[in-house]
Amino acid sequence: MVVIDDHLLLAEALVDVLEGYGVAARAAEALTIEGILSDLSANPPDAVILDHHLGGEIGTSTALIPEINALGIAVLVVTGDMGRLTVAECLEAGAAGVLNKGVPAGAVLEGLTKAVSGRQIVTAAERQELIAALREDRSRRNRRLSRFNELTPREAEVLRMICDGLSATEIADESYVSLATVRSQIRSILMKLGVRSQLAAAAEARQSGWLAATDPDTD
Numbered sequence: 100m101v102v103i104d105d106h107l108l109l110a111e112a113l114v115d116v117l118e119g120y121g122v123a124a125r126a127a128e129a130l131t132i133e134g135i136l137s138d139l140s141a142n143p144p145d146a147v148i149l150d151h152h153l154g155g156e157i158g159t160s161t162a163l164i165p166e167i168n169a170l171g172i173a174v175l176v177v178t179g180d181m182g183r184l185t186v187a188e189c190l191e192a193g194a195a196g197v198l199n200k201g202v203p204a205g206a207v208l209e210g211l212t213k214a215v216s217g218r219q220i221v222t223a224a225e226r227q228e229l230i231a232a233l234r235e236d237r238s239r240r241n242r243r244l245s246r247f248n249e250l251t252p253r254e255a256e257v258l259r260m261i262c263d264g265l266s267a268t269e270i271a272d273e274s275y276v277s278l279a280t281v282r283s284q285i286r287s288i289l290m291k292l293g294v295r296s297q298l299a300a301a302a303e304a305r306q307s308g309w310l311a312a313t314d315p316d317t318d
Contacts, residue, residue, distance in 0.1 A: 100124040100211065103135060104150040113148065116204045122211070132157060139170055145215045148207070151178030151185065164192035173214035177207070187233035196220025240308065247309045249291045255313065257284045262301045262310055
């Protein structure tokens with residue numbers, strides 16, 4: 100058994116607990132995608148306990164689940180975020196189950212036993228319901244974002260400046276164009292997004308995820 104967690108002390112504590120139950124376990128040390136997969140390939144366990152958020156270059160570990168499954172290793176995800184969509188994402192990716200980090204050690208052991216034997220920790224009906232909710236949420240977000248595809252590159256730039264708190268006058272000064280031109284661009288932005296104010300446009304850009312997705316500083 101391998102415990103993959105960016106908090107090594109927590110990982111080692113869980114290893115100690117598992118070994119107390121007679122389960123051979125170790126903590127993963129190389130917390131990069133390549134390091135984890137190389138480690139698991141070289142010495143594959145029956146299952147891994149995977150922290151949902153590994154931080155660093157990996158961030159959320161959901162994308163690692165199918166990669167680990169492809170090595171013939173079952174995945175049990177542990178997380179402090181038990182929101183329905185988080186759980187659904189992990190299950191959709193191939194996790195045998197998702198457990199709250201605060202559950203007793205006995206529950207973790209039971210989950211591992213099921214994962215290793217190929218059994219699902221949630222029922223088929225629960226799994227189907229969660230994944231259906233995830234896909235509906237994804238579809239709703241995609242529809243919401245599709246309105247931003249109608250923006251021209253210049254309108255998208257103006258919208259980002261609005262999100263930065265710039266007024267129409269400041270945008271005109273910074274862009275070396277007339278105020279009338281900027282106001283025309285803003286009117287077009289509001290019409291395409293279906294909102295009535297610059298404040299509402301900025302809120303929609305943030306809440307829909309568009310602003311984060313188009314942030315040039317975001318990798």
